[in-house]
Amino acid sequence: MTTIDEGAGQPARQKRADAQRNEQALLAAAAAVFVTSGVEAPVRDIAAAAGVGMGTIYRHFPTRADLVVAVYRHQVEACAEAGPVLLANGGSPHAALGQWVNLFVDFLVTKHGLAAVLQPASVGFDALHAYFLDRLVPVCAQLLDAAAEAGEISADIDAYELMRGIGNLCVGTNNDPRYDARRMVELLIAGLLQSRSA
Structure with missing residues (x-):
């Protein structure tokens, strides 16, 4: 039996x-x-x-809202899981940060679209935003800490501020074909590198 x-x-x-x-x-x-x-x-x-x-x-x-919210959660988890994997690949922590930020920018495209599907003032939207911060800010901080410990970047870069800055660079991407948000983000991440005296 x-x-x-x-x-x-x-x-x-x-x-x-x-x-x-x-x-x-x-x-x-x-x-x-x-x-x-x-x-x-x-x-x-x-x-x-x-x-x-x-x-x-x-x-x-x-509904489309169900799909968009599920994709949002899927991308948050993919970003959260990618950070430690990229760091473990053995390359430079700054390079890992750059790769992670590319995933984060892809996520932001969907996140900005979420407002068109959900009401930003709704409880569901607030819960998703809190979930996003809880999952991704610590991952970004881990990447920044690793790059700072390697002497690649300054140790005073705050994960939330960096993510907020990247988010601001990505606003309006779809409205202006002459604006390349990804290139601006790449310049920002490249600018974090500290020059090393020989």
């Missing part, structure tokens, strides 16, 4: 794991589409990028 119960439970667990992987793949595809086309991108474009039917997307996320 124990064997039958275990055998009966295994396919259900496997299905849940498969469904979770499929949902993560769908969210990654949606995030990529949002970064290039904005949060108003057609659902058919997201479905094509994910290799699924539109019905699959609507089954997981009945």
Whole structure:
């Protein structure tokens, strides 16, 4: 009887794991589409990028707001998990910071679009913003600390201030084709490097 119960439970667990992987793949595809086309991108474009039917997307996320919020959370977690991995890759901490900031800029594109889907004054928006700060400020601080310990940057750079500055550089990116926010952010991160006397 124990064997039958275990055998009966295994396919259900496997299905849940498969469904979770499929949902993560769908969210990654949606995030990529949002970064290039904005949060108003057609659902058919997201479905094509994910290799699924539109019905699959609507089954997981009945409304665009559901999808955008899920992508937002997915990107926060991806950014949070990427910081330690980039530091562990053995390169310079400043280079790891630059790579992480690229992921953060991709996230900011979706974050700015979130305001178009949710009311910024709503409780849900505030909770998402608090979640974003709780997860990402410590990761940015860890990258900054590592770069400071390596003597690459000054030790007095505050993670929240840097992230806020990057966010401000990214505002309005979609409204002006002559403005390249990513290039401005790259210049900011390059400017953190301290010159070393020979």
